[in-house]
Amino acid sequence: MQRKLGYYFQTSLIFVLAATATVALFFLIYFMIKESYPAFITVGKEIFTSTNWYPTSYEAEYGMLAMIVGTFLLTLFSSLIVLPLGYFIALYLHTYASSWEKNIIKSGVELLSGVPSVIIGAFILMYISPILIYFDIWSTENFLLASTGLIFLSLPYAVSLMTEAMDAVDRSLEESSLALGATKFITTFKITTRASISGLFNGAVLTVNRIIGETMVVLLVGGGAAMIPRSLFDPVRPLTAVIASEMGEVELGSMHYHSLFAAGAILLGISIVLTCISRKLTRRWSI
Amino acid sequence: MKQIFILVLIVFSILSFSKTLVIKGSNTVFPIAQLWIEKFKKMYPDVEVTLEGAGSSTGIAALFNGTADIANSSRWLKEKELKKMSEKGKYFIPIVVGYDGIAIIVNQELNINEISLEILSKIYTGKIRYWNQVNPNLPKKRITVYSRNTASGTYETFEKKVLNNLKMAPWVRLVESTQFEIESVAKNPYAIAYVGVGYVTEKVKVLKIGGVLPTKSNILTGKYPISRPLFMFIDATKGYPESGVIKNYITFALSKEGQELVEKAGYVAAYGF
Numbered sequence: 001m002q003r004k005l006g007y008y009f010q011t012s013l014i015f016v017l018a019a020t021a022t023v024a025l026f027f028l029i030y031f032m033i034k035e036s037y038p039a040f041i042t043v044g045k046e047i048f049t050s051t052n053w054y055p056t057s058y059e060a061e062y063g064m065l066a067m068i069v070g071t072f073l074l075t076l077f078s079s080l081i082v083l084p085l086g087y088f089i090a091l092y093l094h095t096y097a098s099s100w101e102k103n104i105i106k107s108g109v110e111l112l113s114g115v116p117s118v119i120i121g122a123f124i125l126m127y128i129s130p131i132l133i134y135f136d137i138w139s140t141e142n143f144l145l146a147s148t149g150l151i152f153l154s155l156p157y158a159v160s161l162m163t164e165a166m167d168a169v170d171r172s173l174e175e176s177s178l179a180l181g182a183t184k185f186i187t188t189f190k191i192t193t194r195a196s197i198s199g200l201f202n203g204a205v206l207t208v209n210r211i212i213g214e215t216m217v218v219l220l221v222g223g224g225a226a227m228i229p230r231s232l233f234d235p236v237r238p239l240t241a242v243i244a245s246e247m248g249e250v251e252l253g254s255m256h257y258h259s260l261f262a263a264g265a266i267l268l269g270i271s272i273v274l275t276c277i278s279r280k281l282t283r284r285w286s287i
Numbered sequence: 288m289k290q291i292f293i294l295v296l297i298v299f300s301i302l303s304f305s306k307t308l309v310i311k312g313s314n315t316v317f318p319i320a321q322l323w324i325e326k327f328k329k330m331y332p333d334v335e336v337t338l339e340g341a342g343s344s345t346g347i348a349a350l351f352n353g354t355a356d357i358a359n360s361s362r363w364l365k366e367k368e369l370k371k372m373s374e375k376g377k378y379f380i381p382i383v384v385g386y387d388g389i390a391i392i393v394n395q396e397l398n399i400n401e402i403s404l405e406i407l408s409k410i411y412t413g414k415i416r417y418w419n420q421v422n423p424n425l426p427k428k429r430i431t432v433y434s435r436n437t438a439s440g441t442y443e444t445f446e447k448k449v450l451n452n453l454k455m456a457p458w459v460r461l462v463e464s465t466q467f468e469i470e471s472v473a474k475n476p477y478a479i480a481y482v483g484v485g486y487v488t489e490k491v492k493v494l495k496i497g498g499v500l501p502t503k504s505n506i507l508t509g510k511y512p513i514s515r516p517l518f519m520f521i522d523a524t525k526g527y528p529e530s531g532v533i534k535n536y537i538t539f540a541l542s543k544e545g546q547e548l549v550e551k552a553g554y555v556a557a558y559g560f
Contacts, residue, residue: 051457056344056437058452066457130474138429139460140475219463224436227457235460245436245463249314249342252352256437 032268035261042255047262053226055246055256062259064239066226068266071212071238073229074143074222078150078211083204086158093159094166095188106163113156117149121220124149129221137233141223144232149217158207165199166192198282205278209271215240239263306532307335312346312359313440314465315387315483316517320359322548327539334532343440350379350522356533358520361387361440380523383557384540385549388484388501388514389445392469392491394476399425401495404512408449410479413456418477426477433468433480436461445481448513481513485553503555517554 039047043062050063093102128148129140169192177187193200223235224245243260250257310320317340324336346358347368364372364379372379391402399422409415410430418425434455435442446452462468468480473490484501487493493501496512505511519540521533528534539545546556 052454053457054437054454056443057446057454061454133475136428138431138477140431140471141460223460224462225458225460235458237461245461249345249436249439251344251348253348254344 029268032261032265035258036265037258039255039258039262040265043259043262047259051226051228053242055259060255062255062262064242064259064263064266066228067237067239067242067263069228070222070226070236071240071267071270074147074150074218074236074238075208075211077143078147078154079204079208081147082151082154082158082207082211086155086162086203086207087200089155089159090162090166091188091193093163094192095184106160109156109159113160115153117153117214117216118220120149120152121217124217124221132233139223139225139233139235141221141235142233143222143229143236146218146222146236146238147232149221150211150214153214153217154207154211157210158203161203161206162200165196165203168199169195201278201282205274208274212267212270213240215244219244239267306333307337308357308532308536309337309339309349309355310357310359311339311341311349311355312357313343313361313517314340315361315440315485316340316359316384316519318485318552319385319517319549319554322552323536323540323545326544326548327536330539331532331535334535336536343443347379347520350520351375351377353522356521357536360518360520361515362443363516363518364520376524377522378524379520380527382519382521382537382541383516384519385517385546385557386506386514386555387517388506388511388555389441389448389481390484390487390501391479391481391494391496391513392472392487393479393494394472395490395492396476397425397492399494400492401498403497404449407496408451408453411445411450411455411459412453413458428477431471431475431478432456432459433471433478434459434461435465435468435481436463441465441481441483444515445513448515449481483554487553506555516557 039062047062047064048068049065050061051066052061052063053066054061093105097105124145125141129145132140132142132145166188173195174187174192177191178184182191218236218238219241222237222241224237224241225235226237226242227234229236243263246256247260250260310324317338320338320340324338328334328336340359343358343360343362346355346360347364349355350358351371358379363381391407393399397418399418402421406415406421410421410432411434415421416429417427418430419427421430434445446455462471465482465486468482469486469488469491472478472480484506499505499511501511501514506514519537521528521537541558546558549556
């Protein structure tokens, strides 16, 4: 009797906690939509087609194209470096590294992933950005620096997630491949990767989401000019930076306020789309 | 037991008798208000003061909501706000607490001492992009243009007085703090920025506008073209507060001591000359 009661108590506790979390999540999304709705209705497609962001001018304009493009380019550029690099580091850690080597590198990586982004941003701002003046670059905070900061921040994340995914693969699978005469590299590259593809994809998507959502670094070293970057040395102002920079000073309930929420909704949308794509790919490719 | 009871009673009486004063608004007025509050708390130890510097518009919006007692503002009310005031049947009164000039700063190494409003406007709207277009003696380098971000009162004043409501070029770099502008101009020889005179340091060079430097008397007399009064707004819908915390605070701010603190914060006192 008592055991049964305990069981009911535990399951209902878990249920209540899970339900609270789900409801909270839905409320969050509802809140985002509710607050951004007026901007989408009033401003309309100008948000996506115009690069003029003058939310407090006499004739206010709310074009976010430059920031959306900035977010995309920054994410794309950083991901293209982080994901392959992270994969190969994970491959090395999984296959070639001896156990003590693995230990050292892993704890190093974990330590690195704990560094607050504001520290990395400030470091780049104070020590790397002044160097750029000698190279005749007109904007000392720019796309390249922002991307460097993002790579620093997300690489440890990618490495530890991908290593975990690879380590979870059954040993016997790899051993049989090696027994058939495949080299270590081929085994990891073809067999382990294939077997852990869903974990790898998840890791990749989480990393990309992290890059998109990262705020502090892009705010500090991105340059803060809402122009579409044409070179690596142009300043960039992604959506997150806009929200962080202006949310504190915005007049509550104004169109400016709603359009900042619209920026948040766009970010949320991008992240949901990415997650869906990863799920689909995972299902198709997994064994 | 009795002691605990008395202790609770004391705590309660302190809590219920302490008065609160909530001040919100302009980042420009913030350093002044900070100095005032330090002194004010010493004079009235039972008053709880909270100060939040977020931007003039935020302060005035808070005054409408009733979430602030005093709104600091570095600009006059906007048309929109005046309209809202009459719609809601509210009446805000302005109190001038000091004056501020917006200084145009460049790097110490840049060989330029004076600029005109017209050229300044062209730089910020993007018609001029290289320093040699300003003056052929200057190097052919791209100008790095800095501005405060859009919610700042300094930005709004600059937009109105210099740009005549034209829009800034997209490559103008909007930054979060005045301090950052100064640091950037100090390290980048081809940068230009505008900041409240209170923030100017030795690290940067202040430009004359039409031959006029933003000195105290030039700002007060209005000779310097980009200057402005700084306000506190209070809600006087039910009449001017004749006694109480708000009244005490305002009286202190306008007193000789209060006005000296305005100067200490780097601005120009409005009274007591």
